[in-house]
Amino acid sequence: MFQASINNIIPSAERKPVAWKIACMAIGLSLSLTACATDNPSRNTGERLSDRGAKIGAYGTAWTEGQSTVQDARKAIEKSDRNRAEAERDLDRAREQLAEAEQKISDASATRSAALRRIEDGRAQMTRAEADYATTKAGPSVVRP
Numbered sequence: 001m002f003q004a005s006i007n008n009i010i011p012s013a014e015r016k017p018v019a020w021k022i023a024c025m026a027i028g029l030s031l032s033l034t035a036c037a038t039d040n041p042s043r044n045t046g047e048r049l050s051d052r053g054a055k056i057g058a059y060g061t062a063w064t065e066g067q068s069t070v071q072d073a074r075k076a077i078e079k080s081d082r083n084r085a086e087a088e089r090d091l092d093r094a095r096e097q098l099a100e101a102e103q104k105i106s107d108a109s110a111t112r113s114a115a116l117r118r119i120e121d122g123r124a125q126m127t128r129a130e131a132d133y134a135t136t137k138a139g140p141s142v143v144r145p
Contacts, residue, residue, distance in 0.1 A: 043051075
């Protein structure tokens with residue numbers, strides 16, 4: 001029964017000739033051995049260890065450079081944050097100065113308007129005084145002839 005289920009799953013496995021199966025196993029074995037083989041089998045163990053150490057060292061160097069990059073980026077972020085905070089303080093001060101300047105302009109405009117009204121009132125008072133003087137001058141003489 002167990003054999004029947006394997007035959008149902010891989011029905012052609014039983015039908016292939018033995019030579020075919022051996023050839024497939026030989027190819028698989030040679031591929032796996034090739035994958036395990038070193039690039040240059042004539043090198044001694046010390047040379048292979050040295051090469052491996054150099055590769056590991058390169059990974060360490062790359063990691064250290066990455067860590068340095070991260071630290072530099074963090075410093076840049078901190079500096080950027082400080083610069084931004086300073087710029088925001090400068091902007092707040094500038095807004096306060098702008099508000100003060102706008103208030104001064106408003107006060108000066110109000111003072112000017114009040115001064116213009118006083119000029120008009122003064123001119124009107126002068127005109128009334130001239131009219132009163134003309135009436136008084138045209139009236140009877142104070143000295144009797």
